[in-house]
Amino acid sequence: MTPRIGAARAAEVAALIAAAAAAEIWPRFRNLAAGEVRTKTGPHDVVTAADEAAERAIGTALARMFPGVPVVGEEAAAADPALLARVGAAETVFVCDPVDGTANFAAGMPLFGSMLALIRHGEPVAAWIHDPVLKDTAIALRGEGAWVEGADGSRHDLRVADPVPVARMVGAISHRYLPPELAARVRPRLGALGAGWELRCAAHEWRLGASGRLHALFYWRLYPWDHAPGVLLHAEAGGYARRLDGQPYHAGVHAGGLLAAPDRAGWEALREALFGEGGGQG
Known part of the structure; x- marks a missing residue:
């Protein structure tokens, strides 16, 4: 049905x-x-x-x-x-x-x-x-x-924030569940953003992203009840979210990273700033 x-x-x-x-x-x-x-x-x-x-x-x-x-x-x-x-x-x-x-x-x-x-x-x-x-x-x-x-x-x-350079982005970047090698690469790069924090609450992080109060969101662990609602809310508010490999969100994929930004250009710049060559895939 x-x-x-x-x-x-x-x-x-x-x-x-x-x-x-x-x-x-x-x-x-x-x-x-x-x-x-x-x-x-x-x-x-x-x-x-x-x-x-x-x-x-x-x-x-x-x-x-x-x-x-x-x-x-x-x-x-x-x-x-x-x-x-x-x-x-x-x-x-x-x-x-x-x-x-x-x-x-x-x-x-x-x-x-x-x-x-x-x-x-x-x-x-x-x-x-x-x-x-x-x-x-x-x-x-x-x-x-x-x-x-x-x-x-x-x-x-709801409407996402206007695009800005990575250095001016405010983000909620959840790096707790990153594989150790990737965490060692990403954590020193977090200073590339203008500001960042983690609220321990994806519900409010996604709401802030969709309402224009956060530019960037990142999660590694992708349980559908944590992120399916937020992905749609963010997209319908005009935002752009993809997995690190560039593929759209799918509720059957539960790890591997999900990155959101106000638009595609901002997403690509953010992925490069945080993950560098390979976009976190290598």
């Missing part, structure tokens, strides 16, 4: 994400019991009761709204890794990160978001990034633009 989603339907999906966040995420913020936080793959990879409860709530609501369309959540995929392998090949699938920036959430830092994308044959066609703190949602539909809808019904369109 391939659902068609227009602006009105997209607003309904945004409302269900907001409802799940209000019921399952916000009441637990700075209110987690000791047993409601645990580690997954390592000490810096945590999951909370809010992640799990919100993922269940969003999945249940989507199943009612779009019967027959599978939903793959980050926490479900952590329990069953085979789910991740099915995302790229699925005709249509929702992917969900109920609390992106869980480390921030667990630490009591109000910088986290809920991410959702509808993927068709590996390509995102609809995207939502909800801010449970400010209670607004960034939405994108392929070919129809990107915008933010507020809880009060207000709406404003």
Whole structure:
């Protein structure tokens, strides 16, 4: 089944994400019991009761709204890794990160978001990034633009920043998961940018990129629930994102680097500045 989603339907999906966040995420913020936080793959990879409860709530609501369309959540995929392998090949699938920036959430830092994308044959066609703190949602539909809808019904369109030279770019560059040899090459080059930081929250980094407040974004690890929503949001806001080999984003590719800039020329200059000859492929 391939659902068609227009602006009105997209607003309904945004409302269900907001409802799940209000019921399952916000009441637990700075209110987690000791047993409601645990580690997954390592000490810096945590999951909370809010992640799990919100993922269940969003999945249940989507199943009612779009019967027959599978939903793959980050926490479900952590329990069953085979789910991740099915995302790229699925005709249509929702992917969900109920609390992106869980480390921030667990630490009591109000910088986290809920991410959702509808993927068709590996390509995102609809995207939502909800801010449970400010209670607004960034939405994108392929070919129809990107915008933010507020809880009060207000709406404003999103647009990436104007192109600038690399030396004036402000970037969110995530280099934590780079292979050691590539990390040794890239980290000394980060000073080529005008400024840079990592928010530990792809949801807000992609929103900042799509709203013109960041020029550059880079990620090595490419789980679809972390990046499919942001890639579409950024593209519909006028931006240019490609894997380091120059190929478009595909939800079936989970590593190898993804770089975003306001336009293609800026992307090429940024790749050269950060990775040099070979663009990080050699």
